[in-house]
Amino acid sequence: MSCIDDKLGVQLLQPVIGVAIGALVLLSKWNEIWYRVTNKSLPLPPGTMGWPIIGESIPFMKYGADFITAHRTRHGNIFKTHLFGKPAVICTDTSVNKYILSSESKGNFLLGYPQTFFEMMGKWSTFSLYKSEHKAMRGAFISLVNGPVLRDRILTKIDEFMQSYLHNWSDKILDMQKKSNELILLLILKLVASKKENIASTKELEEGLHQVFLAFFAPAINLPGTKYNKGLKARRKLVQMFGNIIEERRASVCNRHNDMLDTLLENSEYSKDCVIQFTDEQIIDQIFGIVLSGYATTSYVLMMAVKYLYDHPHVKEALRKENLEIRKGKPEDYSINWDDYKSMSFTRAVVMETLRMSSLPGFFRRTTEDAEIKGDTT
Numbered sequence: 443m444s445c446i447d448d449k450l451g452v453q454l455l456q457p458v459i460g461v462a463i464g465a466l467v468l469l470s471k472w473n474e475i476w477y478r479v480t481n482k483s484l485p486l487p488p489g490t491m492g493w494p495i496i497g498e499s500i501p502f503m504k505y506g507a508d509f510i511t512a513h514r515t516r517h518g519n520i521f522k523t524h525l526f527g528k529p530a531v532i533c534t535d536t537s538v539n540k541y542i543l544s545s546e547s548k549g550n551f552l553l554g555y556p557q558t559f560f561e562m563m564g565k566w567s568t569f570s571l572y573k574s575e576h577k578a579m580r581g582a583f584i585s586l587v588n589g590p591v592l593r594d595r596i597l598t599k600i601d602e603f604m605q606s607y608l609h610n611w612s613d614k615i616l617d618m619q620k621k622s623n624e625l626i627l628l629l630i631l632k633l634v635a636s637k638k639e640n641i642a643s644t645k646e647l648e649e650g651l652h653q654v655f656l657a658f659f660a661p662a663i664n665l666p667g668t669k670y671n672k673g674l675k676a677r678r679k680l681v682q683m684f685g686n687i688i689e690e691r692r693a694s695v696c697n698r699h700n701d702m703l704d705t706l707l708e709n710s711e712y713s714k715d716c717v718i719q720f721t722d723e724q725i726i727d728q729i730f731g732i733v734l735s736g737y738a739t740t741s742y743v744l745m746m747a748v749k750y751l752y753d754h755p756h757v758k759e760a761l762r763k764e765n766l767e768i769r770k771g772k773p774e775d776y777s778i779n780w781d782d783y784k785s786m787s788f789t790r791a792v793v794m795e796t797l798r799m800s801s802l803p804g805f806f807r808r809t810t811e812d813a814e815i816k817g818d819t820t
């Protein structure tokens with residue numbers, strides 16, 4: 443009797459397994475079938491689109507550059523995928539990327555970061571705005587870091603800061619990743635708001651920024667313990683922190699600090715097309731953008747610079763020689779100026795090469811209508 447039951451069970455199980463496998467195969471191809479059927483105008487680029495809704499977001503987030511390299515090897519420089527709930531095309535072709543960035547003003551390629559990224563950056567961040575508002579906020583940002591400001595204010599401040607920060611580093615074993623993060627965060631606070639914080643007092647800020655970074659590309663599930671939820675909470679705390687800095691500045695007896703906050707509070711008009719009286723909310727988002735964008739990128743590049751110099755001691759020696767040369771005959775606390783920097787051709791070459799090797803500049807854009815790129819629809 444039990445032998446007959448077993449046989450019946452196996453006979454019933456086989457079609458169930460078959461249907462389940464068929465359903466899984468169909469689901470794994472669902473996105474590709476769906477977009478092929480609904481898009482008849484031009485062929486889509488080669489590539490795979492993963493599972494419904496999540497697409498290939500998980501391997502993309504997990505493997506990053508390796509995901510892109512593996513797909514590029516299989517499908518070429520332009521391939522389709524499905525990321526953060528939307529169909530996407532990844533393009534590693536320099537000339538096409540140049541074309542996309544230069545077409546921005548025509549309005550057919552707009553910023554296309556996932557919704558969570560916009561939410562974390564804030565609605566007044568340059569990453570969240572379009573057209574005249576974007577132009578105005580970007581103008582405000584450029585006014586803080588343009589050539590003359592870099593030359594007359596920022597360079598000297600950076601040099602002074604580095605001299606005081608590095609003075610007790612010699613003959614020590616240091617965790618460069620940790621040190622680069624600390625150094626860049628303290629430097630940004632100095633440049634933005636003349637803050638002379640110590641490392642202990644930036645711990646909360648560092649932790650908050652970390653939570654916000656983790657939430658950038660996380661699913662927008664607002665439940666206790668999710669990355670998105672933690673990111674939102676951290677953002678609220680940071681907004682409060684930056685708000686307090688503005689309040690402190692307004693209450694300050696010293697009128698001029700010569701920093702980015704001074705410029706943001708004093709200047710309210712940046713564009714002929716769009717006159718904006720910056721509110722505190724806008725200034726906070728602007729500071730937020732500078733701290734976030736500047737911190738994550740520059741601390742990584744700095745850490746890599748140290749690694750490259752360690753790997754190439756002859757470059758380190760030549761760099762050292764040029765830097766010592768420029769300070770020869772000058773007082774010990776001499777801060778280098780723009781002319782000094784311009785004359786340091788080897789140092790500048792090292793900076794450029796480090797940026798080239800360590801940066802992974804990528805950008806997200808969305809198309810406002812189907813675009814044909816090298817014969818495929820994007």
Ligand code: HEM
Nearest residue numbers: 568569580583731732735736739740743801803804805806
């Ligand atoms: C090695 C260092 C850096 C790298 C590799 C880097 C990379 C990038 C890239 C690729 C973009 C374009 C994003 C897009 O258009 O979608 C961008 C934009 C931006 N970055 Fe950086 N960045 C660096 C340093 C900084 C620093 C130090 C700051 C702040 C002082 C900063 C502030 C910004 C801002 C505000 C934008 C948005 C500009 C706009 O809306 O047009 N970045 N960055």
